[in-house]
Amino acid sequence: MISLHAARDMMTPLELMERHLEEGARLRRLFWGEAAPLVRQAAHSMAVGLAAGGRLFLCGNDGGLLAARQMFSLLTGRFQLDRPALPAVLLPEDSAPPYGGQDAFARQIEALGAAGDMLLLFSPSDPCPALLAAAEAARRREMAVTAFSGEREGGLSAHSDILLRVPHALPALVQEIHMAAGHLVCRLIDYYLFENPAALRPAAATA
Numbered sequence: 001m002i003s004l005h006a007a008r009d010m011m012t013p014l015e016l017m018e019r020h021l022e023e024g025a026r027l028r029r030l031f032w033g034e035a036a037p038l039v040r041q042a043a044h045s046m047a048v049g050l051a052a053g054g055r056l057f058l059c060g061n062d063g064g065l066l067a068a069r070q071m072f073s074l075l076t077g078r079f080q081l082d083r084p085a086l087p088a089v090l091l092p093e094d095s096a097p098p099y100g101g102q103d104a105f106a107r108q109i110e111a112l113g114a115a116g117d118m119l120l121l122f123s124p125s126d127p128c129p130a131l132l133a134a135a136e137a138a139r140r141r142e143m144a145v146t147a148f149s150g151e152r153e154g155g156l157s158a159h160s161d162i163l164l165r166v167p168h169a170l171p172a173l174v175q176e177i178h179m180a181a182g183h184l185v186c187r188l189i190d191y192y193l194f195e196n197p198a199a200l201r202p203a204a205a206t207a
Helices: 004-009 013-053 065-078 107-112 129-140 173-196
Strands: 057-060 088-090 118-123 143-149 161-164
Touching: 004 107, 013 118, 013 129, 013 143, 013 161, 013 173, 057 129, 065 088, 065 118, 065 173, 107 129, 118 129, 118 173, 129 143, 143 173
Parallel strands: 057 088, 057 118, 118 143, 143 161
Antiparallel strands: none
16 A cells, blocks of 8 residues: 555656656667767668668567567568668567577577578667577678667677667666667668669768
8 A cells, every 4th residue: 555655755747758758768769879879870881771772670678579570560561761671680589489598599599590681679678688699690691790788788899890789777668769760770871772873882881
């Protein structure tokens, strides 16, 4: 039972909403102020790989699986441009029996991945062993690895070419940033592939 004193100190629904929105806005400014060049670099690298015939593999843990699914649907469907479907592969966590658990993603990468392909990971909470194993398997296959993490990246930096870390411990707020970043990566991939393909040249990597 909640005491009268605790009830007096409890925030109202509007106050809860305001606190969440204010913290989300602060985190959004903090992340993009630091990570925008890295997001651009990641999108450019993915566009170069796709243009060369590579495929983009996606996976995530917890809420990160939702971000991976959304980006997969945007790449194979469409984001804003009416353009051809792009070769993306979603790695569901439960589709590799009997090698589930830690090897759920890694076995699929070993079976399907090749040099020139890319792996994109989403981990809004502590990275699970399956994500770390996936990153290791991708590096063995000479695949480029980009990872989105929360405050604790849990070793992803050692196995990623690009790590985009959201400096917050609350997975819900981290996931909001990951979803927005996924939208912008899709937008920039479309830009590089279909609006300004000249920017795919190595000398234009910062364009």
